[in-house]
Amino acid sequence: MGRGRRARHRRNRARTHHAATAAACVERRADRVAVEVTLKALELARAYDGPLRGAPEPALLFAAYLVPEAGEPQLLARALERVPCRGGCPQTVALERTALRAAAPREQAERLLLVMLALEEDAGTDVADLYAALERPEQFTIFPPGPRVPEAVTLEDLLRVAPAEPPRAEPVCVLRRGVDLGELRRDDWVGAALLRVRPARGAAARLWRVPLVAADGRNDWTAVLRVLAR
Numbered sequence: 001m002g003r004g005r006r007a008r009h010r011r012n013r014a015r016t017h018h019a020a021t022a023a024a025c026v027e028r029r030a031d032r033v034a035v036e037v038t039l040k041a042l043e044l045a046r047a048y049d050g051p052l053r054g055a056p057e058p059a060l061l062f063a064a065y066l067v068p069e070a071g072e073p074q075l076l077a078r079a080l081e082r083v084p085c086r087g088g089c090p091q092t093v094a095l096e097r098t099a100l101r102a103a104a105p106r107e108q109a110e111r112l113l114l115v116m117l118a119l120e121e122d123a124g125t126d127v128a129d130l131y132a133a134l135e136r137p138e139q140f141t142i143f144p145p146g147p148r149v150p151e152a153v154t155l156e157d158l159l160r161v162a163p164a165e166p167p168r169a170e171p172v173c174v175l176r177r178g179v180d181l182g183e184l185r186r187d188d189w190v191g192a193a194l195l196r197v198r199p200a201r202g203a204a205a206r207l208w209r210v211p212l213v214a215a216d217g218r219n220d221w222t223a224v225l226r227v228l229a230r
Helices: 003-030 106-111 125-133 155-159
Strands: 032-046 058-066 074-082 091-105 112-120 140-143 171-176 188-197 206-213 220-229
Touching: 032 058, 032 106, 032 112, 058 091, 058 125, 074 091, 074 125, 091 106, 091 112, 106 112, 112 125, 112 155, 112 206, 112 220, 171 206, 188 220
Parallel strands: none
Antiparallel strands: 032 091, 032 220, 058 074, 058 112, 112 188, 140 171, 171 188, 188 206, 206 220
């Protein structure tokens, strides 16, 4: 084989390899649902950082879970977003940040949940503890707000409940190891929400308005999210 023929052979073999690799990547993507959460803005109707303090320091925790039909919930991805604020309310902080990316098997695309927790950060210790705890969803009990004594609700149970539809997500209350997160003392608990993530037709993004309101009303925020699942 001459030098020119050998060079062409190598180029053709490389093209065949690249084509096969690209085809395999497309096939893998077809078998997976990709989820992307963009934090578009945080609206602050009221915000409180304590007496004689400066601007509030919102900390938003995100966690995407896959809840298999058999087996324990699996954390797919988690993220922490700290939102820079100025003094005075009301205000809107425009962000357009990609807060979280995750992927899951397409055959389980209807079994994806997104949990969002909000705190006003002071010491930062509770924020760090909760971020670590998101790895172990069995620690958490989630239930609708209300005056009644809450019943334990698992992520599997929540999949059986008719999901809230965009644009407004429903707030939830959260216990960790049986303790209300409102009892946090090193950082100030604000609120939580849970979203059902489902692939959108034509890969259209879905906009959500997520209310996050502290029990004492001092922090009253709304996160604006764009959720794309395809």
